[in-house]
Amino acid sequence: MKIIKYTLITCMLALVTINILMPASTMAESETHTNLKKSQVGYGRGGRVQAGSTSAHAEEPIQPIPITFDYDRAKVELGKKLFFEPRLSKSGWITCNSCHNLSTGGADNLPTSIGHKWFFGPINSPTVLNAKFNLAQFWDGRAKDLQEQAGGPIANPIEMSSKHEIAVSVLQSIPEYVQWFEEVYGAKEMYGSGKIDILQVTDAIAAFEETLTTPGASFDLWLKGYDNAISASEKEGYELFKEKGCITCHNGIGVGGNSYQKFGLVKPYEKDTQTLGRYNVTKKEEDKYVFKVPLLRNITLTAPYFHDASTWNLSEAVTIMAEYQLGVSLSDEETTKVVAFLKTLTGDQPQITFPTLPPSTETTPQPNRD
Numbered sequence: 290m291k292i293i294k295y296t297l298i299t300c301m302l303a304l305v306t307i308n309i310l311m312p313a314s315t316m317a318e319s320e321t322h323t324n325l326k327k328s329q330v331g332y333g334r335g336g337r338v339q340a341g342s343t344s345a346h347a348e349e350p351i352q353p354i355p356i357t358f359d360y361d362r363a364k365v366e367l368g369k370k371l372f373f374e375p376r377l378s379k380s381g382w383i384t385c386n387s388c389h390n391l392s393t394g395g396a397d398n399l400p401t402s403i404g405h406k407w408f409f410g411p412i413n414s415p416t417v418l419n420a421k422f423n424l425a426q427f428w429d430g431r432a433k434d435l436q437e438q439a440g441g442p443i444a445n446p447i448e449m450s451s452k453h454e455i456a457v458s459v460l461q462s463i464p465e466y467v468q469w470f471e472e473v474y475g476a477k478e479m480y481g482s483g484k485i486d487i488l489q490v491t492d493a494i495a496a497f498e499e500t501l502t503t504p505g506a507s508f509d510l511w512l513k514g515y516d517n518a519i520s521a522s523e524k525e526g527y528e529l530f531k532e533k534g535c536i537t538c539h540n541g542i543g544v545g546g547n548s549y550q551k552f553g554l555v556k557p558y559e560k561d562t563q564t565l566g567r568y569n570v571t572k573k574e575e576d577k578y579v580f581k582v583p584l585l586r587n588i589t590l591t592a593p594y595f596h597d598a599s600t601w602n603l604s605e606a607v608t609i610m611a612e613y614q615l616g617v618s619l620s621d622e623e624t625t626k627v628v629a630f631l632k633t634l635t636g637d638q639p640q641i642t643f644p645t646l647p648p649s650t651e652t653t654p655q656p657n658r659d
């Protein structure tokens with residue numbers, strides 16, 4: 290806690306210093322930009338100085354999604370190919386993108402996902418967008434990070450249903466992949482033998498996922514000082530979100546994703562008593578029905594809502610939260626305003642160039658439907 294406070298204070302001091310040092314003309318310029326369209330803001334390497342505009346609402350409990358450039362391009366490109374690689378699945382048909390569709394907010398918009406042999410999974414698929422801001426991965430947090438997570442679905446019998454060895458041998462049989470892995474991980478790290486290993490596969494996928502952030506939401510522009518970026522009723526919705534207490538669980542960069550909380554805190558949630566959540570990891574009684582608080586970024590794109598997909602309707606999701614987590618009932622007008630605020634959290638979606646994958650060879654293991 291102390292470290293966080295200290296870091297915050299240091300950051301704030303840095304911002305103040307930058308503001309003081311910024312030439313007056315730059316300050317005036319950023320003020321006249323208040324009415325800029327969102328697509329014009331925050332883009333281009335070495336473009337705007339962010340610090341000057343961030344300070345406007347630096348004390349808010351939600352922070353804008355940072356715009357990052359320093360990626361390992363070759364690794365990300367390889368990870369993207371793997372994210373779209375159907376041959377990592379036993380059927381040769383399912384990809385990460387099947388259930389985390391980047392055309393639809395990084396989720397599949399199904400109550401529960403469809404996996405190998407049309408098996409239905411037990412739980413709603415969360416979005417991969419901004420997943421790097423989660424304190425851990427999965428609803429129950431059982432994977433500590435994106436890399437650890439990525440190994441799961443490949444071998445999960447009702448998801449991609451492959452085996453890590455088979456997935457690796459598919460890649461190993463395709464000379465283009467061998468070359469790309471060598472370029473990214475170096476012949477030496479591949480034990481000098483030109484062998485791909487599963488940790489490289491998951492590392493590359495995780496590197497790609499780290500680029501899947503959605504900056505530029507109108508709420509973020511407001512946080513950065515563009516006062517007209519959100520309307521009066523969206524702003525009122527945000528005030529309600531804070532006043533009613535949603536903010537205690539949904540805060541930070543992801544507007545969630547940074548704590549585990551019980552679903553049914555003030556009133557037991559009885560629609561799904563089978564899914565035990567965090568208890569599966571810790572085996573502690575008090576962790577029954579405790580879940581990782583979901584990110585509310587891009588929430589309008591990722592219906593249905595809750596781990597059990599119990600509603601398709603965002604207003605209803607808000608009402609359920611108020612009732613079960615806070616013990617309050619919101620008027621229709623209040624709900625409408627909170628939903629209006631939630632809509633301002635939709636950011637710029639990652640622009641993906643669909644990858645071209647190299648063909649299989651004679652030694653590539655063939656797809657298996659069984």
Ligand code: HEC
Pocket residue numbers: 372383384385386387388389402403404405410412413414415416417420423425426427428429435438439442443447448449494
């Ligand atoms: C058959 C559907 C399916 C496939 C294929 C699939 N996933 Fe998932 N993914 C899910 C479901 C369902 C969950 C939630 C499971 C849970 O929490 O128990 C999930 C969770 C995740 C999470 C955690 C997000 C969070 O907020 O906790 C990430 C990240 C992720 N998947 C990435 C991937 C990657 C990378 C691949 C490809 C290697 C992949 N998924 C393949 C369905 C799928």
Ligand code: HEC
Pocket residue numbers: 530533534535536537538539549550551552554580581582583584585588591593594595596597606607610611614615627
């Ligand atoms: C005590 C902590 C807590 C509070 C307070 C809280 N939430 Fe949540 N919220 C959660 C948890 C935990 C979940 C995941 C529940 C589940 O599906 O198991 C969640 C889920 C959601 C979802 C669905 C997200 C998705 O991707 O499925 C929305 C929307 C949401 N909350 C909005 C709100 C709003 C609006 C408020 C205030 C009225 C609020 N929450 C108050 C903890 C909280």
